[in-house]
Amino acid sequence: MRLFKYTFASLLFLVGAVSFAQETEQQKREPGHYNQSKFKQLYEEFATPNNYRSASGAPGPDYYQQQADYVMDITLDDKNAKIYGEETITYTNNSPDDLEYLWLQLDQNVRAKDSKAPLRNGGGVPLAEQPSSFASQYMGEPFDGGFNIDYVKDASGKALPYTINFTMMRVDIPTPLKSGEQYTFSVKWNYNIPDHTVNRARSGYEYFPKDGNRAYVIAQFFPRMAVYSDVEGWQNHQFWGSGEFALTFGNYEVDITVPADHILDGTGVLQNRKEVYTKEMMQRYEKATKSYDKPVIIVTQEEIEAAEKGFSNKTKTWKLKAENVRDFAFATSRKFILDMQAVKIGNRDVMAVSMYPKEGNPLWEEYSTKVVAHTLRSYSAHTFDYPYPKAISVHAKNQGMEYPMICWNYGRPNEDGTYSDRVKYGMMSVIIHEVGHNFFPMIVNSDERQWGWMDEGLDTFMQYMAEQEFGEAYPEAIAPNDKYPSRRGDPAKIVPYMSGDQSTISPIMSNPENVYQLGPNAYAKPATALNILRETVMGRELFDHAFKTYAQRWMFKHPTPEDFFRTMEDASAVDLDYFWRGWFYTTDYVDIGVKGIKKYYVTDKPTKKMQEYMAARNMTEADLPPLVYLAEEDSEDFDPNLKGKSPSESSQTLKEFMMDNMTAEERAAVKEPKYFYEITYDKPGGIPMPLIVEYTYADGTTKNITYPAEIWRKNDDEVSIVVSSSTELTGIVVDPKMETADIDTTNNSWPKKEEQNDFDQFKENIKGK
Numbered sequence: 001m002r003l004f005k006y007t008f009a010s011l012l013f014l015v016g017a018v019s020f021a022q023e024t025e026q027q028k029r030e031p032g033h034y035n036q037s038k039f040k041q042l043y044e045e046f047a048t049p050n051n052y053r054s055a056s057g058a059p060g061p062d063y064y065q066q067q068a069d070y071v072m073d074i075t076l077d078d079k080n081a082k083i084y085g086e087e088t089i090t091y092t093n094n095s096p097d098d099l100e101y102l103w104l105q106l107d108q109n110v111r112a113k114d115s116k117a118p119l120r121n122g123g124g125v126p127l128a129e130q131p132s133s134f135a136s137q138y139m140g141e142p143f144d145g146g147f148n149i150d151y152v153k154d155a156s157g158k159a160l161p162y163t164i165n166f167t168m169m170r171v172d173i174p175t176p177l178k179s180g181e182q183y184t185f186s187v188k189w190n191y192n193i194p195d196h197t198v199n200r201a202r203s204g205y206e207y208f209p210k211d212g213n214r215a216y217v218i219a220q221f222f223p224r225m226a227v228y229s230d231v232e233g234w235q236n237h238q239f240w241g242s243g244e245f246a247l248t249f250g251n252y253e254v255d256i257t258v259p260a261d262h263i264l265d266g267t268g269v270l271q272n273r274k275e276v277y278t279k280e281m282m283q284r285y286e287k288a289t290k291s292y293d294k295p296v297i298i299v300t301q302e303e304i305e306a307a308e309k310g311f312s313n314k315t316k317t318w319k320l321k322a323e324n325v326r327d328f329a330f331a332t333s334r335k336f337i338l339d340m341q342a343v344k345i346g347n348r349d350v351m352a353v354s355m356y357p358k359e360g361n362p363l364w365e366e367y368s369t370k371v372v373a374h375t376l377r378s379y380s381a382h383t384f385d386y387p388y389p390k391a392i393s394v395h396a397k398n399q400g401m402e403y404p405m406i407c408w409n410y411g412r413p414n415e416d417g418t419y420s421d422r423v424k425y426g427m428m429s430v431i432i433h434e435v436g437h438n439f440f441p442m443i444v445n446s447d448e449r450q451w452g453w454m455d456e457g458l459d460t461f462m463q464y465m466a467e468q469e470f471g472e473a474y475p476e477a478i479a480p481n482d483k484y485p486s487r488r489g490d491p492a493k494i495v496p497y498m499s500g501d502q503s504t505i506s507p508i509m510s511n512p513e514n515v516y517q518l519g520p521n522a523y524a525k526p527a528t529a530l531n532i533l534r535e536t537v538m539g540r541e542l543f544d545h546a547f548k549t550y551a552q553r554w555m556f557k558h559p560t561p562e563d564f565f566r567t568m569e570d571a572s573a574v575d576l577d578y579f580w581r582g583w584f585y586t587t588d589y590v591d592i593g594v595k596g597i598k599k600y601y602v603t604d605k606p607t608k609k610m611q612e613y614m615a616a617r618n619m620t621e622a623d624l625p626p627l628v629y630l631a632e633e634d635s636e637d638f639d640p641n642l643k644g645k646s647p648s649e650s651s652q653t654l655k656e657f658m659m660d661n662m663t664a665e666e667r668a669a670v671k672e673p674k675y676f677y678e679i680t681y682d683k684p685g686g687i688p689m690p691l692i693v694e695y696t697y698a699d700g701t702t703k704n705i706t707y708p709a710e711i712w713r714k715n716d717d718e719v720s721i722v723v724s725s726s727t728e729l730t731g732i733v734v735d736p737k738m739e740t741a742d743i744d745t746t747n748n749s750w751p752k753k754e755e756q757n758d759f760d761q762f763k764e765n766i767k768g769k
């Protein structure tokens with residue numbers, strides 16, 4: 001019986017059958033191989049889409065979010081470093097649910113005398129400790145920094161019962177707050193402000209012993225509404241210190257009373273500038289609103305040096321109003337120099353602002369506001385136009401912390417005004433990062449308490465782009481002929497972490513409280529993953545459109561990880577489930593190598609393997625259509641007479657096929673490669689990535705081919721690729737530009753490169769001296 005018709009299609013069918021047989025072998029080797037495909041869609045990991053959150057990654061038709069509006073009266077007692085506040089909260093329940101009680105966050109309670117936060121660490125003796133941490137831990141009384149709540153009252157002044165559980169406060173309202181209704185109530189409170197340089201608080205003061213003044217950077221300072229959402233209900237994961245914040249959008253009217261000689265700024269638009277600014281300050285401010293190329297100094301170093309010597313017992317009240325922000329923070333001191341410039345964002349003017357004590361100069365005067373302006377431009381171009389009226393960078397020792405429109409940043413020169421490159425770039429980078437947080441998570445308002453990477457990872461990725469763009473925009477500000485020295489984002493920089501001890505690595509999709517290495521986990525690894533996605537996997541055009549789509553879909557809303565993952569696929573038509581799985585859901589790493597190479601020749605004679613295949617099926621050559629075979633050079637299939645011949649010379653079958661099926665012109669245009677190779681690439685690393693290869697030929701030419709990551713979809717361990725060429729292949733390099741964070745490059749080349757080990761390098765260096 002004839003098994004096949006002699007057609008080209010049946011020839012392909014047979015070849016298909018042979019390779020299918022090989023995969024069955026593979027399946028036998030690894031039970032469950034197909035079930036565990038890295039390319040399986042993430043249906044089990046992702047939450048089921050619903051009417052609140054669509055499968056496309058966009059907000060669904062029933063998406064809602066709550067609103068919390070605040071009217072606050074704040075007083076700073078500078079002498080005693082205490083802060084007092086009265087706030088009226090109007091809470092709007094836009095959810096479909098009736099709420100029996102309201103939850104507020106009392107984050108300062110992490111610093112209460114009886115806080116359990118310091119007792120949660122079971123890691124034993126640390127490698128080293130900062131003297132300040134050591135002293136506060138072992139050498140003194142615990143600081144009494146928790147909230148003192150004077151009252152919680154309803155709108156008519158009647159006391160409301162409340163229960164404090166560590167950093168959360170439940171307010172029991174008399175009747176459930178129905179869907180669509182509003183509730184107004186007030187809280188009066190005070191607490192002792194900590195020295196943030198001693199116990200690494202995100203908020204507090206720095207004391208300057210030389211002049212006896214404090215500089216305050218104040219945040220998480222008032223009882224704030226917890227988020228109630230379709231995902232978590234009440235977000236009531238406590239504030240332990242590492243996991244940051246989850247906050248509701250709302251409008252703020254805040255009056256802050258401080259000593260009359262203080263300079264203050266914060267979230268929102270200053271309502272009484274003429275009352276709190278001097279005449280000179282007003283004039284300089286007017287000038288700054290029209291200065292687009294450089295900052296105008298509004299409070300000078302001379303002026304604050306005079307102010308530092310006094311201490312006003314009078315007070316001034318600064319009135320700020322902010323719309324659609326998720327938080328409120330401010331900075332105040334008689335030590336603050338102030339400068340500003342205008343930045344064009346779309347067709348609007350935004351003010352870039354810096355506040356710094358003289359201890360920050362000359363560095364801060366030179367770079368801070370310039371970097372703020374650049375950050376707003378860069379981030380706006382990649383997401384949406386910055387919607388707020390200003391962005392302030394405040395210099396605070398050892399701080400890097402973000403709030404809507406205002407952030408605290410480190411970077412202090414030596415006392416004599418000199419500074420290292422490390423301090424300079426550290427300062428620029430932290431300003432880019434913290435100002436950048438306005439976009440993620442202040443506007444694209446993800447839940448930081450649950451997912452550190454959604455704000456830190458996205459922001460660190462954006463920071464990398466903004467840094468590189470800064471280097472291009474201001475070449476005079478960086479080392480000559482160099483790129484901006486970004487600390488994170490470049491694929492090679494994540495290799496030490498991803499190749500490190502697995503017992504101290506967690507998937508990116510982990511709660512920030514539960515990971516060993518928060519920096520690499522929530523910042524560097526997701527930033528690198530996104531950078532690789534943009535440069536190597538998706539390409540800039542597809543990536544940028546999808547990333548922008550995510551930012552614009554979720555600006556002023558609360559996205560989840562799935563909303564991000566889904567939008568990136570939805571807007572690009574690139575299946576990224578394998579990528580999210582490998583990079584975000586596992587602790588796998590990337591390692592791809594070239595394992596072996598075999599040379600082949602074209603022949604009409606069935607190879608040994610083919611003969612075995614036929615024998616097993618009781619077939620003879622007569623049962624087959626005319627076929628072409630590739631015979632391996634180092635095998636019994638090899639016939640030395642074939643060497644150096646073109647395919648149509650060494651195969652009669654091929655020659656006849658061409659005569660029967662091609663015109664003379666087509667035959668003349670046919671390419672006849674002389675060299676055939678089977679190259680095997682192996683993948684010791686768990687993450688499937690595009691296989692990027694540079695082939696070098698005997699004539700010195702090179703050719704780069706990127707095989708899609710899908711090449712690993714059937715076999716996660718190794719793949720073999722057939723390559724033909726007219727010149728002999730002399731070299732293969734996998735990932736030649738180090739784009740994929742491949743942790744081991746010793747297997748990336750053929751012929752294998754002799755890599756020097758550290759000891760050889762050491763000996764060589766000694767010899768050289």
Ligand SMILES: [Zn+2]
Binds near residue numbers: 433455456459
């Ligand atoms: Zn950050």
